[in-house]
């Protein structure tokens with residue numbers, strides 16, 4: 496049997512009315528034939544010419560960029576970044592939206608995900624229907640908060656550092672990324688050449704002067720002599736094993752948050768926004784309200800951020816168990832919390848380690864899984880521990896909604912949800928949901 500080749504529609508232009516925002520940094524429109532278009536660089540209510548960037552005839556949907564705006568939304572602003580726009584840097588999705596409008600777009604996405612995937616309304620999750628700006632972030636029209644303490648640059652064939660174009664391996668060379676934190680910009684990564692290098696990751700710690708650069712040489716490439724505008728520690732990603740190896744300086748940075756210093760080894764997770772760790776610790780502790788003597792779990796604990804905050808509150812009579820899959824991160828968590836006798840860190844995957852611990856009860860649980868969420872099995876296990884309260888920290892509202900549905904099926908209901916604009920100018924958003932047993936005292 497022979498199949499007809501499908502006709503690519505890349506480059507085809509459609510004049511469309513733009514509908515609602517969808518999860519992922521684009522809005523929904525339809526061609527006159529009814530085919531769904533996911534259009535970037537536009538806003539709800541606009542009339543634009545959308546040029547297809549991906550998809551073929553008969554596909555479930557096409558991807559497109561708005562290349563001409565025929566009727567602009569009142570929320571549209573001149574993009575502050577000269578590298579944003581159709582076909583350009585893929586790092587930011589909402590450079591062309593006023594800061595308040597960006598947050599409203601995120602509100603719509605969260606509400607839509609909760610409704611579609613969990614059948615929940617904002618009232619049912621105790622959400623005031625806002626995405627809160629981060630205190631200290633610039634939020635006036637035309638201003639850009641410099642929030643990113645970790646930036647991964649890609650290097651083009653001419654050795655220039657830049658950022659990847661949307662859904663592409665191509666590099667958009669930049670001379671300055673506006674959302675990079677000052678500590679990253681000061682390194683001068685964009686101002687120098689990176690011959691034989693594939694990627695350069697820059698890390699600027701908050702609350703210490705630690706700066707780190709992690710370079711990935713091209714296959715067979717030699718390590719260049721790295722001279723930057725500031726002293727840094729230098730790490731190299733091994734071509735063969737993918738491991739991160741020290742070239743010179745410390746193999747970690749020291750971050751300050753929640754009244755403590757945190758060692759974060761290369762490759763270990765740390766929240767990217769300068770103010771995220773403090774803000775999230777405060778939101779989680781406010782939601783959980785730990786008491787002296789509580790037994791608490793910090794699942795997906797990274798280098799121990801929430802475990803540390805919990806341990807200080809549950810006191811000597813309480814106990815905290817953290818579980819983290821990364822070997823290096825688990826070691827860092829043990830190091831960071833070594834002064835807190837009642838904290839134990841187990842290394843391994845939550846769905847494997849948690850059943851092995853033999854723990855059948857907990858008073859409080861915080862879970863902060865990666866983008867994919869915790870999943871049904873882990874949610875059921877956590878719900879079975881009968882915690883008084885559970886705090887769920889989520890960087891993807893779709894994964895949050897799916898897991899909230901599993902929690903509801905397992906007897907937990909959301910009591911409060913807060914959303915934070917921890918990734919300004921992008922479509923990403925962070926949520927903290929606090930759950931309690933649907934039937935209290937059960």
Ligand SMILES: C[S@@+](CC[C@H](N)C(=O)[O-])C[C@H]1O[C@@H](n2cnc3c(N)ncnc32)[C@H](O)[C@@H]1O
Nearest residue numbers: 764795796797800819820821844845863864865
């Ligand atoms: C979103 S981070 C949260 C880290 C920490 N709570 C923080 O705020 O710094 C998720 C963490 O989960 C870890 N992880 C990913 N999958 C895991 C799994 N199946 N079991 C345990 N940890 C996992 C990652 O290595 C990462 O450190």
